[in-house]
Amino acid sequence: MSHRSPAHSCDIAIVGGGAAGLTAACAMAREGLEVICFDKSFGFDGEKKGDTRTIALLQNSVYLLQNIGVWKKCEQYAQPLDVMRVVDDTGRFPPVAEARFEARELGSDPFGYNIPNDRLVSALAQHAEEMPNITLLPTQGVASIDNLASRATVRTVEGQSFTVSLVVGADGAGSMARREAGITTTDWKYNQTAIACWFSHSLPHKNISTEFHRTSGPLVVVPMQGDQCGLVRVETPENAERLMSLDEKSFAGELQTAIHGSLGTISKVSKRSAFPLSGLVANSFAKGRTVLIGHAAHVLPPIGAQGLNLGLRDAAMIADIVAKADMRAQDPGSMQVINEYNRLRRTDILSRTFTVDFLNRSLLHGWFPPLQVTRALGVQLLKWIPPLRKTVMREGIAPGSHLPPLMHAR
Numbered sequence: 001m002s003h004r005s006p007a008h009s010c011d012i013a014i015v016g017g018g019a020a021g022l023t024a025a026c027a028m029a030r031e032g033l034e035v036i037c038f039d040k041s042f043g044f045d046g047e048k049k050g051d052t053r054t055i056a057l058l059q060n061s062v063y064l065l066q067n068i069g070v071w072k073k074c075e076q077y078a079q080p081l082d083v084m085r086v087v088d089d090t091g092r093f094p095p096v097a098e099a100r101f102e103a104r105e106l107g108s109d110p111f112g113y114n115i116p117n118d119r120l121v122s123a124l125a126q127h128a129e130e131m132p133n134i135t136l137l138p139t140q141g142v143a144s145i146d147n148l149a150s151r152a153t154v155r156t157v158e159g160q161s162f163t164v165s166l167v168v169g170a171d172g173a174g175s176m177a178r179r180e181a182g183i184t185t186t187d188w189k190y191n192q193t194a195i196a197c198w199f200s201h202s203l204p205h206k207n208i209s210t211e212f213h214r215t216s217g218p219l220v221v222v223p224m225q226g227d228q229c230g231l232v233r234v235e236t237p238e239n240a241e242r243l244m245s246l247d248e249k250s251f252a253g254e255l256q257t258a259i260h261g262s263l264g265t266i267s268k269v270s271k272r273s274a275f276p277l278s279g280l281v282a283n284s285f286a287k288g289r290t291v292l293i294g295h296a297a298h299v300l301p302p303i304g305a306q307g308l309n310l311g312l313r314d315a316a317m318i319a320d321i322v323a324k325a326d327m328r329a330q331d332p333g334s335m336q337v338i339n340e341y342n343r344l345r346r347t348d349i350l351s352r353t354f355t356v357d358f359l360n361r362s363l364l365h366g367w368f369p370p371l372q373v374t375r376a377l378g379v380q381l382l383k384w385i386p387p388l389r390k391t392v393m394r395e396g397i398a399p400g401s402h403l404p405p406l407m408h409a410r
């Protein structure tokens with residue numbers, strides 16, 4: 001990867017070049033803004049990081065990637081998701097019927113596409129590198145940020161210093177941009193660990209994604225290209241440790257049993273990664289001259305493919321607000337921009353965080369019978385009332401209001 005020599009003054013500094021930060025960089029540069037993005041991973045091929053996650057991108061996220069010109073660089077690795085099944089595997093009473101959601105009920109598009117995370121990040125980095133108004137700066141890290149009244153100053157560990165109008169904190173759960181802006185968080189831990197990998201299977205997946213709800217947490221299989229699926233298996237930390245230590249054949253055998261043989265014989269399991277689960281939500285999404293996007297703003301358990309999709313909505317929203325400010329010849333880091341971003345992202349982020357947390361806890365806390373009754377009743381209502389089912393499907397894949405224009409089909 002080659003890098004231009006950086007200008008020490010530009011419009012936007014993006015701290016963190018993961019999927020959220022790079023998407024924001026491409027979206028803002030497309031609007032003509034000068035962007036500098038900092039990350040220690042620049043200069044390395046994403047695939048070398050050994051990321052074993054696949055990401056289920058919902059349809060509006062795919063429109064965003066199409067609109068910023070990135071999708072054509074990664075669509076060859078993506079698999080459409082036509083059907084989503086939710087299967088109650090808790091064994092609790094009353095039993096909850098299977099919920100099946102079919103994208104064709106909403107129109108001709110699939111719900112979204114599943115893609116290996118490293119392929120997505122590589123495509124974004126390649127696209128950003130090709131844009132003349134983006135500089136990707138490899139660094140050991142951003143060390144400090146001064147949010148001043150007129151500009152912000154960003155300093156790297158190596159001692160380079162940049163003045164910008166707006167800082168986008170996209171530096172993950174432990175965000176230093178968030179800390180430097182003086183934004184506090186509400187955070188919590190789950191006694192759960194997610195194992196992520198992918199595997200081959202003998203029966204076709206037919207573009208069906210299945211979420212098994214179990215007392216230790218969800219187990220999700222999501223179609224990939226060919227006869228392969230991505231896996232997210234949430235377990236107690238002890239059981240996750242045991243599963244991580246199994247050889248490939250034993251792990252495949254246990255997985256085959258856990259998903260009730262629904263994909264036939266399982267073979268060829270990729271490298272596995274373990275992610276201890278936690279939750280976090282920033283108490284404000286913008287302050288001073290800094291806005292937070294992606295994991296820097298919110299961390300959710302991997303249920304219902306909400307995490308990065310929410311992060312991409314953050315990226316599209318700040319790009320839209322800043323582009324409009326720029327058209328009015330306004331400062332992209334003005335108080336108006338900061339307040340508008342904070343206001344427009346609040347409902348979406350807080351409602352998703354609450355819903356995903358509630359769903360996860362409702363699986364764990366089987367001792368509270370009304371929760372199981374509510375889940376059973378809720379699924380029956382979805383089966384019986386198609387308009388309700390369609391509303392839930394629409395809301396599950398995107399918020400009903402305030403979806404930025406970049407996330408609509410063109």
Ligand SMILES: Cc1cc2nc3c(=O)[nH]c(=O)nc-3n(C[C@H](O)[C@H](O)[C@H](O)COP(=O)(O)OP(=O)(O)OC[C@H]3O[C@@H](n4cnc5c(N)ncnc54)[C@H](O)[C@@H]3O)c2cc1C
Pocket residue numbers: 015016017018019020021038039040041053054055056057140141142143170171172173176194195196232275293294295296302305306307308309310311
């Ligand atoms: C098992 C699993 C499965 C998931 N599946 C899905 C799914 O199907 N769909 C979905 O939408 N989401 C999913 N998610 C969530 C998704 O992975 C995250 O939302 C997403 O990766 C967060 O991206 P990000 O860019 O915000 O943060 P990160 O990927 O954490 O990127 C942050 C970047 O900031 C850089 N950085 C950190 N500190 C500094 C610094 N001081 N200076 C400069 N750079 C810095 C880091 O090097 C890193 O590159 C899943 C998560 C897990 C754990």
